[in-house]
Amino acid sequence: MKCGIVVFPGSNCDHDCYHILKHILNQETHWLWHKEEANLESFDLVVLPGGFSYGDYLRAGAIARFSPIMNSIIRFAESGGKVLGICNGFQILLECDLLPGALIQNQSRKFICKNVSVRIENTDTPFTLQCGKNQVLEIPIAHHQGSYYIDPFSLNHLEENGQILFRYCDTSGNVSAESNPNGSVGSVAGVANGGKNVMGLMPHPERCADPELAGTDGQIIFQSLISNS
Amino acid sequence: MLAQIHVTFKEGVLDPQGKTVHHALNDLGYDEVLDVNIGKYLEIKLDSASEEEAEIRVREMCERLLANTVIESFRFTLVPTE
Numbered sequence: 227m228k229c230g231i232v233v234f235p236g237s238n239c240d241h242d243c244y245h246i247l248k249h250i251l252n253q254e255t256h257w258l259w260h261k262e263e264a265n266l267e268s269f270d271l272v273v274l275p276g277g278f279s280y281g282d283y284l285r286a287g288a289i290a291r292f293s294p295i296m297n298s299i300i301r302f303a304e305s306g307g308k309v310l311g312i313c314n315g316f317q318i319l320l321e322c323d324l325l326p327g328a329l330i331q332n333q334s335r336k337f338i339c340k341n342v343s344v345r346i347e348n349t350d351t352p353f354t355l356q357c358g359k360n361q362v363l364e365i366p367i368a369h370h371q372g373s374y375y376i377d378p379f380s381l382n383h384l385e386e387n388g389q390i391l392f393r394y395c396d397t398s399g400n401v402s403a404e405s406n407p408n409g410s411v412g413s414v415a416g417v418a419n420g421g422k423n424v425m426g427l428m429p430h431p432e433r434c435a436d437p438e439l440a441g442t443d444g445q446i447i448f449q450s451l452i453s454n455s
Numbered sequence: 456m457l458a459q460i461h462v463t464f465k466e467g468v469l470d471p472q473g474k475t476v477h478h479a480l481n482d483l484g485y486d487e488v489l490d491v492n493i494g495k496y497l498e499i500k501l502d503s504a505s506e507e508e509a510e511i512r513v514r515e516m517c518e519r520l521l522a523n524t525v526i527e528s529f530r531f532t533l534v535p536t537e
Contacts, residue, residue, distance in 0.1 A: 332471065
């Protein structure tokens with residue numbers, strides 16, 4: 227699988243994503259600099275990593291979505307290319323309308339950094355095809371603006387269309403207000419576009435994918451993508 | 456010309472900051488406070504040929520960048536400067 231990792235000013239999970247894809251999963255991995263458009267035709271996957279692109283000024287992701295590389299990524303996504311946005315990358319994908327909805331400040335008003343459980347809601351996507359139905363993954367979150375919002379009508383539409391891929395839950399897979407860390411509507415932790423080739427999530431799978439560190443639950447998302455390429 | 460722009464959350468979108476300030480004001484004895492909505496205020500200096508042109512361009516700036524219309528609404532006034 228040929229992967230590209232986008233580097234914005236303020237990205238800080240770019241090296242983690244690069245490490246997992248290149249050194250742990252042995253995939254061909256390249257950097258993509260935000261200032262330049264790129265020919266992505268030969269790529270299988272583009273990752274928008276976490277961090278604080280442009281200092282989160284105005285709104286998280288609002289400035290980054292106008293970077294030159296985003297023109298290439300929008301074209302890539304529209305022609306069926308797979309795009310994964312993690313945390314700040316998710317915020318950028320929402321700002322440029324590749325994904326529906328928005329992310330607002332956590333209900334608690336606090337920056338939350340901890341392991342959470344998420345339940346797989348749809349296994350019929352390139353990002354989750356190796357997961358079991360209702361499988362629970364333990365993945366860390368680290369964000370201040372991670373409360374997913376979409377109007378009730380559109381939330382229903384996402385549900386019916388299988389676009390909700392991850393929901394916050396407890397360790398047994400039960401979804402409740404207590405297991406929702408940030409006040410996201412419908413406990414949504416990750417969504418895909420209608421074509422299921424663009425996905426964004428707030429949890430950080432790249433932070434739990436190296437066996438040297440505690441937990442490898444995040445690997446399954448990358449392995450799903452590899453098996454689909 | 457000066458554009459004075461207000462960006463606020465739409466009705467129904469959770470505003471945790473507004474909620475906290477609301478409670479704080481009630482705790483201070485301002486029982487008449489019914490709701491608090493915290494938003495952003497931007498001042499943009501413009502070199503526009505006319506107010507009509509400024510109106511069109513500022514609206515576009517709000518829609519493209521300054522507000523995320525999924526969650527926010529905006530309003531602005533144009534003030535003449537010498």
